[in-house]
Amino acid sequence: MKNGVKIDRNNRVIFVKDLEKSFGELNVLSGLNMDLFKGENLVVMGRSGSGKSVLIKVISGLLKPDKGVVNVLGQEVDKISTEELQALRLKIGFSFQSSALYDSMTVRENLEFPLVRNLKNIKSKEVDKAIEEVLENVDLPQTINQLPSELSGGQKKRIGIARTLILKPEIMLYDEPTAGLDPITSVEINNLINEVQQKYNTSSLIITHDLTCAKLTGDRVAMIVDGNFLTQGSFDDVFNTNDERIRGFYNYNFINDNTNKKLNNFK
Amino acid sequence: MEPNSKQKFIISKKIDEFFIDIYKVFSFISRFFKEAFSPPFEFQEIIKQCYEVGYKSLVLISLTGFITGLVFTKQSRPSLSSFGASSWLPSLVSIAIVRAMAPLITALITAGKVGSHMGAELGSMKVTEQIDAMEVSATNPFKFLVVTRVLAITLMLPILVMYFGFIGMMGSFMNVHANELTSYTAFFKEAFSSISFLDIFSSVLKSIVFGFTVGIAGCYQGYNAQYGTVGVGKAANTAVVVAMFLIFIEEMIIVQFVNAIR
Ligand SMILES: Nc1ncnc2c1ncn2[C@@H]1O[C@H](COP(=O)(O)OP(=O)(O)OP(=O)(O)O)[C@@H](O)[C@H]1O
Numbered sequence: 080m081k082n083g084v085k086i087d088r089n090n091r092v093i094f095v096k097d098l099e100k101s102f103g104e105l106n107v108l109s110g111l112n113m114d115l116f117k118g119e120n121l122v123v124m125g126r127s128g129s130g131k132s133v134l135i136k137v138i139s140g141l142l143k144p145d146k147g148v149v150n151v152l153g154q155e156v157d158k159i160s161t162e163e164l165q166a167l168r169l170k171i172g173f174s175f176q177s178s179a180l181y182d183s184m185t186v187r188e189n190l191e192f193p194l195v196r197n198l199k200n201i202k203s204k205e206v207d208k209a210i211e212e213v214l215e216n217v218d219l220p221q222t223i224n225q226l227p228s229e230l231s232g233g234q235k236k237r238i239g240i241a242r243t244l245i246l247k248p249e250i251m252l253y254d255e256p257t258a259g260l261d262p263i264t265s266v267e268i269n270n271l272i273n274e275v276q277q278k279y280n281t282s283s284l285i286i287t288h289d290l291t292c293a294k295l296t297g298d299r300v301a302m303i304v305d306g307n308f309l310t311q312g313s314f315d316d317v318f319n320t321n322d323e324r325i326r327g328f329y330n331y332n333f334i335n336d337n338t339n340k341k342l343n344n345f346k
Numbered sequence: 347m348e349p350n351s352k353q354k355f356i357i358s359k360k361i362d363e364f365f366i367d368i369y370k371v372f373s374f375i376s377r378f379f380k381e382a383f384s385p386p387f388e389f390q391e392i393i394k395q396c397y398e399v400g401y402k403s404l405v406l407i408s409l410t411g412f413i414t415g416l417v418f419t420k421q422s423r424p425s426l427s428s429f430g431a432s433s434w435l436p437s438l439v440s441i442a443i444v445r446a447m448a449p450l451i452t453a454l455i456t457a458g459k460v461g462s463h464m465g466a467e468l469g470s471m472k473v474t475e476q477i478d479a480m481e482v483s484a485t486n487p488f489k490f491l492v493v494t495r496v497l498a499i500t501l502m503l504p505i506l507v508m509y510f511g512f513i514g515m516m517g518s519f520m521n522v523h524a525n526e527l528t529s530y531t532a533f534f535k536e537a538f539s540s541i542s543f544l545d546i547f548s549s550v551l552k553s554i555v556f557g558f559t560v561g562i563a564g565c566y567q568g569y570n571a572q573y574g575t576v577g578v579g580k581a582a583n584t585a586v587v588v589a590m591f592l593i594f595i596e597e598m599i600i601v602q603f604v605n606a607i608r
């Protein structure tokens with residue numbers, strides 16, 4: 080169990096009710112319900128294409144829901160004005176699946192961007208200090224003058240997280256923070272997610288299909304199947320089941336283990 | 347944002363899509379005007395983009411302008427001298443360059459150089475979610491990326507066109523001076539005597555329209571690039587093709603219009 084985590088189950092920072100979203104003929108989300116409590120890490124798992132990214136894009140107002148309620152910090156994201164949405168977005172950090180660093184800007188300029196554009200009167204000393212602090216937090220102070228193209232995938236992910244942390248958001252949305260990373264770097268990212276939770280008391284929605292990430296970071300795990308949460312609960316509760324659609328996540332690893340053994344026998 | 351409802355086609359898929367595209371372009375343009383004239387204004391970024399558009403096209407435009415003036419003069423001489431009228435060369439060249447060639451050639455060059463760059467740059471920002479990232483960090487990406495670029499090229503193209511005209515005349519002067527031994531003052535006196543205010547006005551008008559076209563075509567294609575890297579190349583390519591095509595059509599319309607009031 081993680082230390083220093085205070086989850087306030089009376090305080091819902093996000094709640095989603097009967098959310099529906101389709102693209103043309105394709106129903107991606109069909110009547111999804113979700114709560115995220117203050118200080119909690121909620122892991123959302125699901126197969127590729129099950130609508131995980133669509134879910135957090137709806138939550139952050141990048142996509143409009145077809146039906147249902149999407150309430151973030153007491154405001155309905157699809158109903159409020161552009162100005163209100165902008166103000167709300169300052170309290171939400173979004174770490175993209177593809178890192179989405181601005182590739183014409185250096186790491187420093189990437190980190191500066193949300194700060195200087197949103198806090199107009201900030202002094203350059205304060206900017207320097209904030210940049211130093213987040214880079215320290217993600218453990219990459221040496222990269223400050225590099226361009227994104229010079230960073231590794233894991234470093235990009237961490238700078239992407241740093242860029243969202245710089246505004247000290249109340250809610251963090253992580254889209255596959257460990258996808259495509261080696262196990263050691265993945266563990267570092269998982270630790271970073273937990274540190275952020277403890278240090279800033281943020282509530283986080285973590286999207287992943289990485290079991291280790293789910294186990295290490297999740298206070299609660301939910302599984303999307305057919306556009307809805309099939310089950311949710313602690314990691315062990317969710318995976319202690321006979322449902323094929325959930326066991327598949329395990330079996331996949333099992334098959335991999337077996338193939339690896341066979342491959343080793345060939346050598 | 348994508349239409350959500352399940353669609354039935356009114357006429358046929360292709361034709362429906364064509365009209366939907368036209369509708370999208372017009373809403374893109376109307377959004378441009380709405381956002382361009384409402385605060386906050388991104389002055390710093392506009393200046394940066396003006397520099398990108400203007401300064402970086404300078405070498406290419408100098409070169410093409412000079413060669414155009416020189417070659418056009420050289421090629422026109424035989425037909426004029428057969429009437430014994432080679433002294434008309436400066437006026438012929440200045441009319442051709444100021445009225446037609448400077449706006450058209452400069453616009454086509456910028457379509458190729460700047461338009462494709464805008465398409466590719468915004469396209470890659472779109473497909474790698476950088477535009478989404480900008481939006482969630484509470485910066486309006488349309489204002490920051492599209493409005494600044496379109497304004498920059500609309501402001502810079504008239505300047506580039508005048509510059510092209512000047513360099514083109516210099517190229518022509520070199521050739522005339524070498525052959526007819528005309529002096530600098532005589533050449534330019536002759537050249538300017540045949541250009542009217544309306545010529546300058548129509549060239550400036552054209553270059554503003556062309557600049558706007560190149561900017562909108564590049565930004566629209568890039569901003570709406572489809573997911574995947576293939577989309578980036580396609581955005582850049584379509585931006586150039588569409589811009590060039592529209593430039594010729596606009597040229598034709600503006601010339602008709604100006605001739606009507608001449
Ligand atoms: N903007 C869009 N336009 C049309 N279809 C979309 C759009 N965004 C997502 N989709 C479709 O919605 C479905 C769910 O996509 P989503 O990106 O949410 O999957 P995901 O669960 O995040 O998968 P992955 O684990 O591979 O990232 C996919 O079939 C996708 O093609």
Ligand SMILES: [Mg+2]
Nearest residue numbers: 131132176254
């Ligand atoms: Mg995804």
